[in-house]
Amino acid sequence: MQTDETSGNADEHVCDLCSHHSFETVGSLDRRGRPLETVICTNCGLVSHATLPSEEYLRTRFSGEANQLSAWNTPAGCRRIMRAWQNAIRIRGQISLLLPQGGRLLDVGTGYGCAPKVFQKAGFQAEGIDPCSSLMSFSRDLLKASVTDRWLSEMPAQRTYDVVLLIHVLQYLRSPSQTFQQISSLLHPGGMLYIECPNLQAPFARRTRLFHREHIHSFVPSTLIMLAQQSGFTLRRRFGDDQDNSLQMLFQYSTIKSTHVYSESYPAAMEALGKAGLLPYHLRWRYLFNRFRKLQRFTTERIASGRFVRQLIEECHSDDNCCSPLPGPSRTRPLV
Numbered sequence: 001m002q003t004d005e006t007s008g009n010a011d012e013h014v015c016d017l018c019s020h021h022s023f024e025t026v027g028s029l030d031r032r033g034r035p036l037e038t039v040i041c042t043n044c045g046l047v048s049h050a051t052l053p054s055e056e057y058l059r060t061r062f063s064g065e066a067n068q069l070s071a072w073n074t075p076a077g078c079r080r081i082m083r084a085w086q087n088a089i090r091i092r093g094q095i096s097l098l099l100p101q102g103g104r105l106l107d108v109g110t111g112y113g114c115a116p117k118v119f120q121k122a123g124f125q126a127e128g129i130d131p132c133s134s135l136m137s138f139s140r141d142l143l144k145a146s147v148t149d150r151w152l153s154e155m156p157a158q159r160t161y162d163v164v165l166l167i168h169v170l171q172y173l174r175s176p177s178q179t180f181q182q183i184s185s186l187l188h189p190g191g192m193l194y195i196e197c198p199n200l201q202a203p204f205a206r207r208t209r210l211f212h213r214e215h216i217h218s219f220v221p222s223t224l225i226m227l228a229q230q231s232g233f234t235l236r237r238r239f240g241d242d243q244d245n246s247l248q249m250l251f252q253y254s255t256i257k258s259t260h261v262y263s264e265s266y267p268a269a270m271e272a273l274g275k276a277g278l279l280p281y282h283l284r285w286r287y288l289f290n291r292f293r294k295l296q297r298f299t300t301e302r303i304a305s306g307r308f309v310r311q312l313i314e315e316c317h318s319d320d321n322c323c324s325p326l327p328g329p330s331r332t333r334p335l336v
């Protein structure tokens with residue numbers, strides 16, 4: 001089904017963080033060179049598309065066959081699952097000791113359902129939600145994860161969770177502030193929210209490579225923290241540093257809300273955009289190291305991802321029903 005991608009007049013755009021109307025254009029192309037106007041709020045520094053995609057477009061994009069992740073049984077799909085599983089294990093290692101042990105956890109926009117399965121194996125009552133029914137079929141039937149085919153907005157506002165995960169989801173949404181509010185309505189006071197999303201301050205090749213058509217909003221640390229504070233969240237721990245490609249933050253829900261806009265946020269975001277230059281980036285030792293690791297990872301994934309996913313499915317079935325393991329290659333070593 002074809003839907004209109006944009007919601008209309010860019011002049012009607014209101015900043016999702018501070019409700020101001022004053023924007024400055026910071027980009028005219030997406031990373032593939034296609035037209036895409038990107039703006040920054042001159043009050044708070046939140047970066048977004050000048051014209052937001054319509055809600056109908058996003059619903060079609062993420063719930064149906066247009067979701068590219070839904071084709072999991074392909075070499076590319078297996079690579080994505082392997083990466084998602086390994087990311088979930090890294091995140092569990094980062095935050096699990098800071099969470100209430102055995103608590104009820106919800107992974108919003110769970111995709112393949114790797115995070116709820118990984119946290120379930122660590123003793124959490126872990127669940128996931130995602131609007132894509134075919135992804136939920138993979139997660140439920142093959143990974144034996146506890147997942148549901150639904151949007152965050154469809155969750156009843158009942159404080160039943162101790163932990164919410166939002167892993168590389170926030171940048172795809174029309175209203176990050178509304179997302180924070182919806183999550184706050186699900187958490188017990190004192191509950192924890194872990195977020196990962198792309199870091200606009202990370203060194204990129206050049207400004208024209210910064211802006212992704214699917215990423216409606218882009219964040220620097222201060223804009224992500226201000227959005228969280230507006231809904232009653234306090235930053236408890238930041239992982240990584242300004243050089244990391246992802247912001248990784250653990251917040252705690254305290255019910256104390258703040259609408260304060262940091263005066264340094266807009267200049268900091270502009271400085272981050274100004275640093276996006278080809279030469280400094282490519283001369284960085286960290287860039288070279290990361291490129292090497294990325295190439296190494298692609299090679300490993302290309303060779304091993306199919307076997308990895310088969311073994312993962314076998315292991316998840318064995319955990320779920322020890323008397324009827326799936327036929328397949330013999331297990332070598334546990335994946336967790």
Ligand SMILES: [Zn+2]
Nearest residue numbers: 015018041044
């Ligand atoms: Zn703003």
